[in-house]
Amino acid sequence: MEWLGLSWRTVLMYIIVFIVLRLMGKREIGKLSVLDLVVSVMIAELAVIEIEDPDNDLMHGILPILILLIVQILSAYASMKNRKLRLMLDGKPSVIIAKGQIYREELNKQRYNLDDLMLQLREQGITTIDDVDFAILETSGKLSIVPKADQQQQQQQPSQQQDDQSPKQEPIIPYGFRYEMLPIPLIMDGKVQDQNLEKLNKTRFWLKNIIQEKGASQFKDVLLCTIDHKDRIYIDISNKKD
Numbered sequence: 001m002e003w004l005g006l007s008w009r010t011v012l013m014y015i016i017v018f019i020v021l022r023l024m025g026k027r028e029i030g031k032l033s034v035l036d037l038v039v040s041v042m043i044a045e046l047a048v049i050e051i052e053d054p055d056n057d058l059m060h061g062i063l064p065i066l067i068l069l070i071v072q073i074l075s076a077y078a079s080m081k082n083r084k085l086r087l088m089l090d091g092k093p094s095v096i097i098a099k100g101q102i103y104r105e106e107l108n109k110q111r112y113n114l115d116d117l118m119l120q121l122r123e124q125g126i127t128t129i130d131d132v133d134f135a136i137l138e139t140s141g142k143l144s145i146v147p148k149a150d151q152q153q154q155q156q157q158p159s160q161q162q163d164d165q166s167p168k169q170e171p172i173i174p175y176g177f178r179y180e181m182l183p184i185p186l187i188m189d190g191k192v193q194d195q196n197l198e199k200l201n202k203t204r205f206w207l208k209n210i211i212q213e214k215g216a217s218q219f220k221d222v223l224l225c226t227i228d229h230k231d232r233i234y235i236d237i238s239n240k241k242d
Helices: 002-024 034-052 059-081 083-090 104-109 114-123 152-165 194-199 204-213
Strands: 094-098 132-137 143-147 184-188 222-227 233-237
Touching: 002 034, 002 059, 034 059, 059 083, 094 104, 114 132, 114 143, 184 194, 184 204, 194 204, 204 222, 204 233
Parallel strands: none
Antiparallel strands: 094 132, 132 143, 184 222, 222 233
16 A cells, blocks of 8 residues: 555645646746746655655645646746846856956856867867857856858958948947847837947937838837847847837
8 A cells, every 4th residue: 555655645746737837938948047947846846745745635735836836827927927036037148258368257157167168069069169159158047149140251341342332331330349148138028228328329219110111110119129239130020010
């Protein structure tokens, strides 16, 4: 009977943990932030305690797991509505390499050594840092790499003659801009990211002209507006009326 009870509790806790993790969403499987990791470890520990102690009431383990589920769902929903809370819970990505230059201070701040850096570069087929335009350490610990375009140098030579004859366009992103993330968000969920606009030396008036060219009359009509390191602007209009 003891083995039967242990088997029953094991199967039951497996089903409960499986359901709870599925209810938390695919984000739990695809990316573990610090908060995700803490909740997952606590759920696993509670399940193990219930399996190892057959004399303990099952509700003493199930109830804390359900509470953790509710806390995680509420925090995930709140972070979807509030970007400041999302940054506080998940943190911000860190630029490790920019234009082929390693940021040593950022490496030390994130306790990320050169061996880790070279390992992740090799895993993505990068053999030299000169081939890296940007490398961003994501909040999940994954290194996202933007390689230099192979045709960039080839395109620069023929375009120089055209540039001599035509007026040069002033770049949107100023020289020396520190990329916290790529692409750079200008509007998220209909809210203007004023901090990023200030870094670009741009105003809301400039941004409004940009979105009006794409058919959006107000900032709240834009779900997402970003700009990448090549000054390419992406706009997704959420409430566009036909």
